[in-house]
Amino acid sequence: MASPSVAKMPTTTNEVAVSITGMHKWYGEFHVLKDINLTVHRGERIVICGPSGSGKSTMIRCINRLEEHQQGKIVVDGIELTNDLKKIDEIRREVGMVFQHFNLFPHLTILENCTLAPIWVKKMPKKDAEEVAMHYLKRVRIPEQAMKYPGQLSGGQQQRVAIARALCMSPKIMLFDEPTSALDPEMVKEVLDTMVGLAEEGMTMLCVTHEMGFARQVANRVIFMDYGQIIEMNEPAAFFSNPQHERTKLFLSQIL
Ligand code: ADP
Numbered sequence: 001m002a003s004p005s006v007a008k009m010p011t012t013t014n015e016v017a018v019s020i021t022g023m024h025k026w027y028g029e030f031h032v033l034k035d036i037n038l039t040v041h042r043g044e045r046i047v048i049c050g051p052s053g054s055g056k057s058t059m060i061r062c063i064n065r066l067e068e069h070q071q072g073k074i075v076v077d078g079i080e081l082t083n084d085l086k087k088i089d090e091i092r093r094e095v096g097m098v099f100q101h102f103n104l105f106p107h108l109t110i111l112e113n114c115t116l117a118p119i120w121v122k123k124m125p126k127k128d129a130e131e132v133a134m135h136y137l138k139r140v141r142i143p144e145q146a147m148k149y150p151g152q153l154s155g156g157q158q159q160r161v162a163i164a165r166a167l168c169m170s171p172k173i174m175l176f177d178e179p180t181s182a183l184d185p186e187m188v189k190e191v192l193d194t195m196v197g198l199a200e201e202g203m204t205m206l207c208v209t210h211e212m213g214f215a216r217q218v219a220n221r222v223i224f225m226d227y228g229q230i231i232e233m234n235e236p237a238a239f240f241s242n243p244q245h246e247r248t249k250l251f252l253s254q255i256l
């Protein structure tokens, strides 16, 4: 990757951004997340990896209540996630999410995709929302695509729009769920570079990804999940050079 090494990454703080304690989740009878404990400090960048089906998506989706947990506690920026819809709304405003399949609205232009939530959720005047959107489209380096529709853009460009769209809500925390795994290989780098840029600016990030170069470059900690549990968590250098658990070793031998 052309971009900088870990040394350039901003330092983290002691302020807690996300705290998950003793969290369990079931899908019907299926116990998908088992006793998840994780504290993420403001400015930290966490990479989550693990085999398919291990619960990575479910775990990060619980943080903005796209999935509901049944036991334990999740606190985001000081707000506990309960059934209180007002609190769920509040949390969703602070947490941006980028999915594997972009999830842009196909019938709206790139600019409209980016201004929709600021106008309807934040009640921002249209003109201001457009200004903010153009700012972030410039930042992901595709302002010239603003008037096009998602279908006219490459996968890498669409994913950068998805990142810009999330940033338009001024999130304090960004969740990424395998943002590059649906992309053609030549487009992976442009999306990862955008994410590295966000990390350099101090964004708190939880990223499910198997891009281990990215993990080495930006992560404070790498988490390995298997069968619904956090099996191992360490800083990247130690995680890759000296994994503690057999399952982590096996997984790394398969992907590296
Ligand atoms: P990962 O992201 O690590 O691949 P997921 O969180 O998507 O894992 O899924 C974890 C497990 O939960 C898998 O066995 C998956 O089949 C199951 N699962 C995911 N979503 C649902 C759902 N909505 N209903 C029932 N089971 C689900």
Ligand code: MG
Residues within 6 Å of the ligand: 056, 057, 058, 177, 178
């Ligand atoms: Mg997943």
